[in-house]
Amino acid sequence: MNKKFQPLFEKLKLPNNVTLDNRFVLAPLTHVSSNDDGTISNEEVVYMEQRSKDVGLAISAASNVTDLGKAFPGQPSVAHDSNLEGLKRLAKAMKKNGAKAVVQIHHGGAQSLPNLTPNGDVAAPSPISLKSFGEQEEHHAREITEDEIETTIKAFGEATRRVIEAGFDGVEIHGANHYLIHQFVSPYYNRRNDEWGENRYQFALRVVDEVAETAKTHGNEDFIVGYRFSPEEAESPGISMEITETLIKKLIEKPLDYLHVSLMDVHSKTREGQYKGQERIKLILDWINGRMPLVGIGSIFTAEQAIEAIESTGVELVALGREILLDYNFVSKIREGKEDEIISQFDPNRADKHHLPPNLWEQFNNGFYPLPRTDNK
Template sequence: MSTLYTETHIGSMQLKNRFIRSATWENMATEDGHMTEKLYAIYKELAQGEVGLIITGYANIVAEEKPNAGMMGMYDDSFIEEYKQLTELVHRNGAQIAMQLAYGGTKTTYNVGERVIFAPSEVCERGTKTLGKAMTIAEIDYIVQAFAKASLRAKQSGFDGVEIHGAHSYLINQFLSPYYNQRDDQYGGSLENRLRFLVEIYTETRKLVGDDYPILVKLTACDFFEGGLTFAETRVICKKLAAIGVDAIIISGNIHGKANDMIGESFEGHTIQPQGYFHQYGDVISREVNIPVITVGGLTDIDAIETIAANTNIQYFALSRPLLSEPDLVKRWQNGDRAQALCETCSKCRTKRGNFCIVNKQRKATIAGF
């Protein structure tokens, strides 16, 4: 019998199944990050599609930093009331919802030159070639406190938890990576020092939200390039996070748009898979920590997901692009239609008008304007 539809817990958060909507930038918020009717409709549709936990698109924690247009905001108290409407909407339709919080840093080409962009060191991001400002100690503390305050607002808004984005070459990931972090103070050098920024974010967040509020952390398995964060280091990081009280860890990758081309390639003894790109890495970590591990990336086949669930210690499965194509995919699978997701993993869903599937012409047009 499948365990995918059994009730479980991430910390104090009760989930009706093991399916998670991975954080997905929708590009549909207002210019200053506020909710729109299209966003409310998207989250309602996801909740009605029987996803156990919805993780929002990333929200910026300070007003002056926005790595992409149309992203949600959580940088002041003006967001709380409209997010209460969102969380109540999702709860009425039977799902849980967590907010992903992020500082993008130099993983951006948006409005570069018009704003200060923080980085651990003056090293260009490999993909965007954007150069940031090496942070002072005071600026590090400013961002630490911003994460904590944004998390408190999420709790006040009714979110069931928060996900701290520490992957994908965003700021936290860059602090962890020896390629990007070339500091010679207490935040650079050894892994313990490079981890300090993330530990401080967690610690200050926990002080504000309390001991029982779920805090998830998203990490990259490794940087997948020479000189970057290694998987061996990520294993140490995960053990540390579990020890200090993080409630779950999401293991992703740092190869946006390249994963399909890298299937079958091995890094540090583990191989990128056609279903669940990074689940071999997640499985290793799941056997070394006593908190849930979530895998994300390339999951389109229910049979493959059940095989991973049966043969690894991974507890949750996060999907993004398949749910853009079919918001009711989890419900379809649960109702007995086990056909593979319609998603072609082509990534054409990232458009200037927002993130939505342009390949699946048959999906119900429930979002006005699409």
């Protein structure tokens, strides 16, 4: 290995004393490859085993905690005990080569798809109409009731129990990317006049408490609990860096083992407000103040970009998203001194189709995700 990449392979101890073998994280990637009923498919197991094999921490695709929260075709489910058999197979595959395997637990909220939910029902903090994953027309989301809010919080706990029973090492609470937990924090989505609107952080913090309590009751002190968030949104009035500062300062008081910031560019800068022009990750690290590690992500396609992300920002862990889909040997090639052999562009003519499940390859081929391509499409 080239000596300059050594920091990427240093071990990291989490607050619960679990040690990760290196600084690489498999990002939670929508693969649209689970069975229609949310159970784990054979293709998904192979794909996740390949992508998990060299990282320190592997996070599964967003997995819905209730049927009402399903937001993608081919989304894995952790909403029912009947999901356990497949989840056990997935846990074994992801952990096979030493990665700590974590399930991202998720509820789509307003972004749930009517064609995938019972009776086409979609619920959000406040009524709203929008287009979601792959939709050509807007759908309507009604206001979620207070009873449903309490039921949903408990569903995150029940999902955590199933994850523990399946043999995973932890969960990541999906509080990012305009899904339900994010929506409660956002002034754009949450216009309620009750306690859930007056305290926009309450739902997120209650979910964290429920998950942490379930982990304590059903798991052990080694069980990892992480939280993913989006620091700023374009909608107005939306989540600002000032709102994120308040959220982070509340989250670091909770028994979490890491935070995970959702970004398209690891060096992205604050859009507006008192922190305008400052790098988001550096601000976030200041607010965390060493209480727990931060996972950074955003347009990392080469070994040089990976080491630069850690050294220039100070972020403790670097997540690989689109790149590890293009080349599942990304980490091992760096470790073996073969970083010049890394595949960093999507090639629609590759015979092996980048070892992607068919549905995911189709999405890449159709330009669903922005990424470097050999055909410049």
